[in-house]
Amino acid sequence: MNQVSALLPWLDYLGIAVFAAAGALAASRKQLDIVAFVFFAGVTAVGGGTLRDILLDVPVFWVRNPNYLAIPLVVACVVYFTAHLVESRYRVLLWADAIGLAAYAVVGSAKTLSIGASPADALALGILTATFGGVIRDVLAGEPSVILRRELYITAAFAGALTFVVLAAAGAPFWTGATLGFLVAFGVRAGALIWGWALPVYRARPGRDSTKL
């Protein structure tokens, strides 16, 4: 766990900062005020990890630890005053979200393993931690959820968490698994964003289901 202690907080802070940026950018797209920027940044940043901790029945990581709330506060203010500088805020949002997804897939899995739960739990909670920040952000903003898009999203979280969990089970050093898990998740999602990587999607037979009934 010493290795975990050394690296995990940095991945954790990274994930929080970029998810906070994605949340604040969602607020910017809705033309909200600065207090709403902070709210969206905070809820998006800690949402996935909060769900993870509640499911694991461990103390929620940001309660009694004000540092975690300081990050979205600062990030939201920076975004409020700089978001107009970027060409496409939605692209930046998606890339920030991609980094957060990759960081949280690893952090979620690692925290689950660290309390002695099974690899299957670590996989499930890595995916949930990685994806729910984005889900909550989109629900709050009233936008179609990012998980409904055709490009790989849940799959990226799955690939990263699986990489980390398998390497951990194989006895690889923590930082190897964490780095590779992060890179796999981010790489899959980056391919989805750049080249539109996708799995075959379900299609009903032609001429059927036209009314979605």
Place this chain on the structure above:
Amino acid sequence: MNQVSALLPWLDYLGIAVFAAAGALAASRKQLDIVAFVFFAGVTAVGGGTLRDILLDVPVFWVRNPNYLAIPLVVACVVYFTAHLVESRYRVLLWADAIGLAAYAVVGSAKTLSIGASPADALALGILTATFGGVIRDVLAGEPSVILRRELYITAAFAGALTFVVLAAAGAPFWTGATLGFLVAFGVRAGALIWGWALPVYRARPGRDSTKL
């Protein structure tokens, strides 16, 4: 509790399997990929029971119990490869949801009573457990929530939970209450699906509220 131990898991697995099918069908209607099928199946299947366990402050039932996650995994794959065979996927979704609703109304109430909480709690948590899987599924899929439809839905969960709780309070054997509770909830919801059973809905005075203000 011996009777509970014998029957409750089967109702629980039944509820998970049919809610998983409903979640996977929602993913099929959104033309998502197979990973998203598994995700929707899993979240829909365990969503209501997860909320119940968090509210009761007991360990979440599927954490540290991989069997529960295996069910939506298998069900999602089956749905992915067979959903095109059915005439109307939305009808099948609603019927799967109806069975899940009935099973969870009983399971939610029974688990609440089994930890010594009051009949009022058992009623409230039976309804919440039964309905929140569907609510979460619809929120994730960006569909209007099933609880906004005119036909009886929450009422079916209420009727089933009430039947079980009253029979339990009256000292009826567990399997009697569970079977009757399930049948009442399913019967009410089936009537709603087949014949459009509904309670009188609220209507504002004619000529008023036309703008919904």
Place this chain on the structure above:
Amino acid sequence: MNQVSALLPWLDYLGIAVFAAAGALAASRKQLDIVAFVFFAGVTAVGGGTLRDILLDVPVFWVRNPNYLAIPLVVACVVYFTAHLVESRYRVLLWADAIGLAAYAVVGSAKTLSIGASPADALALGILTATFGGVIRDVLAGEPSVILRRELYITAAFAGALTFVVLAAAGAPFWTGATLGFLVAFGVRAGALIWGWALPVYRARPGRDSTKL
């Protein structure tokens, strides 16, 4: 804590009753039946406080305490039979929500401080408790969330919670802080409802972001 014990339950019951009314009015706007009125009233009334208690890892306040569920039950029935009497149900909903927001900003902060958490936590949880009832209500009803509106909303909860937390830290008597916190939050929200008070909203540069990309 004696002062807390004396005043807090009243603010708590007040918040539950008015949030229940707002939830029932949301059900009326969707033309739902009386069981749905009770469901919407209950979920809206206890939603914010439930999230607060889960985050603080204390027993959820309404579980094992049926009085809390009796309030939304009664309020929902009253609203069902009287809502047609008001000129604009949405205005009444917003005013009920405003009272609930103010009450819960104080109650959320006070409960957080009472278990020994930091002022930063009290501020964050005061805001979350105050705003999430409305968020959940709008998500269930499929309406755009009240936090997306231009007038001050989250800011009102923030101002009220900040007032209470600062006065508590300064050693003011509980009832002074609670009363002033309530009045500040309600006053800010009332100004938003009557005069459209708002903070400057974020705007992208003219001619940019027209497609929201």
